[in-house]
Amino acid sequence: MRAIPSSLDRSVVGEIDERLDGVEDAHGVRIPWAIESGSRAWGFPSPDSDYDCRFLYVRPREDYLSLWPTRDVIETPLDEVFDVNGWDLSKAVRLVAKGNAAALEWLRSPIVYRGDEAFRDRMLRLAEDVVERGLIARHYLHVARQQRTGRSSLKRFFYVLRPAAALRWLADHPESALPPMDLPTLLAESTAKVDVREAAEELIARKAITRELGAGEPPSILLRFVEDELIRGTRYDEDSAPSHRRDEVRARADEWFRAELAVG
Template sequence: MRAIPDSLDAVVVAEIDRRLESVAAEHGVRVPWAIESGSRAWGFPSPDSDYDCRFLFVGPRERYLTLWPGRDVIETPLDDVFDVNGWDLPKALTLIARGNATAVEWLRSPIVYGGDTAFRRDLLTYAAAVVERSAIARHYLHVARRQQKGAQTLKRFFYVLRPAAALRWLADHPDDALPPMDLPTLLSETTVPDEIRGAAAELITLKSVTRELGSGKAPTVLRRFAARELERAGAFESMAPEKNPGEVRERADEVFRRIVG
């Protein structure tokens, strides 16, 4: 599977492909899933946005049959353009079990550098079975609250707006715990009024042609929407887990053994 929009720089994409091939060769692992994260995948890039490639890797069985396991993260050199790093399969599975929304987002990115669809389907099925809606909601709630601290800029507001949209998506989909990753899709799959979608689309267009959005205020309709959703999501703070921890661990082990074995 590969999904690369024309808006991505072909030279940069080629270098990301090269780095992924190098990771597999140098570390003796396979990379069944590699995607773009960050503002490009979230649906609101700036002209100077860097590339945030994230990947999941799987080693041979011997990698996991040792008393001294290696690092569960592989990183490549970081610079102004490239931010390419990934997680070992056990790390991803355990984080998903704990309700880490970032790990789930990687499986739902609209930009895919390379991916095994069966691997993705396996992990999404696992995530749907074990993830606590309340844990996912708290993740987005806390992300938004952190971004509300400090100097407020239009750029930072996007990091409040997307979590707010994810929380609205969860409210509108009471039987699902895996929101889409990008802001336009989140809004399109919710019951928000058209004025909110329109205001968000205008702000995204502005960001796409402006290197620095500055410290101006976001549109009132969007600020009110975000505040309302964050206030409503406060109810998730006190929600108790619904999943059986033992069953979650068994499910994680089952997926891990099937993929590695």
């Protein structure tokens, strides 16, 4: 599976492909899933946005039986253009079992450099089995609150708007704990009003052609949307009772991980 929009720089994509090949060769691992994260995958890139490639990798089965396991992260050199690193499958599965929203977002990125679709679907089914909606909603609620405490700018506002849209999506889809990754899809698949979606589209279009959006005030319709969703989302803080499924979830994650190693 490969999904690369035409807006991505082909020479940069080629370098990312080479880095992924290099990781497999140098570390003796297999990469079944490599995607773009960050503002490009979130649906609001700037002209100078860097490339945030994230990948999941699998080691040979024997490596997981070692008494001296290796690091569960592989990183490549970081610079102004490239931010390419990944997680061992074991780390990713543990994080999914804990309801880590970042791990789930990687599985739903609209930009895929390389991917085994069947692998992605199996991992999504695991997430659907074990992830608690309250943990995901609480994550987005706290991200939005944290981003609001920093220096105000139109650029930073996107980092408040997207989690607020994720909260709206979760409220509209009570059967799922796995919201889409990108802002336009979150709004399109929710009950957000047309004027909210249109205001977001206009702001995204401005960001796409402007290196720095500056410290202007976001559209009032979007400010109201964010405020309403964060107020509504406070219920997730109030519903913070510890889960009684921990042992069940861990057993399910172990079972899935062992089965996945057998597939590889």
